[in-house]
Amino acid sequence: MANEKKGNGEKDKKVQKRPTALKRDMQNIRKRNQNRAFKSNVRTTVNGFEAALAKGAEEGIAALKSIYSLMDKGVKKGIFKKNKAARVKARFTKKTAATAK
Numbered sequence: 001m002a003n004e005k006k007g008n009g010e011k012d013k014k015v016q017k018r019p020t021a022l023k024r025d026m027q028n029i030r031k032r033n034q035n036r037a038f039k040s041n042v043r044t045t046v047n048g049f050e051a052a053l054a055k056g057a058e059e060g061i062a063a064l065k066s067i068y069s070l071m072d073k074g075v076k077k078g079i080f081k082k083n084k085a086a087r088v089k090a091r092f093t094k095k096t097a098a099t100a101k
């Protein structure tokens with residue numbers, strides 16, 4: 001009776017102790033997967049921007065807003081450096097302006 005939790009009748013489960021290095025490795029793998037997924041989402045958005053720009057300037061501007069948003073979020077999370085985000089946004093803004101003329 002001493003090993004039972006109150007209410008649900010399950011036995012206590014001991015949390016497995018891990019060395020700090022192993023825990024850090026697990027955290028790094030988890031963050032790496034999250035960062036890879038985020039970068040993949042950015043690449044997909046960029047490809048969508050190219051397609052939208054081919055259709056017209058108005059659709060390109062809407063897609064440009066999503067690129068701005070994703071790049072700013074990436075900088076905030078530490079996935080991209082500030083200068084890379086600025087460079088990418090400037091290049092796509094320039095493409096949009098050239099198409100609008």
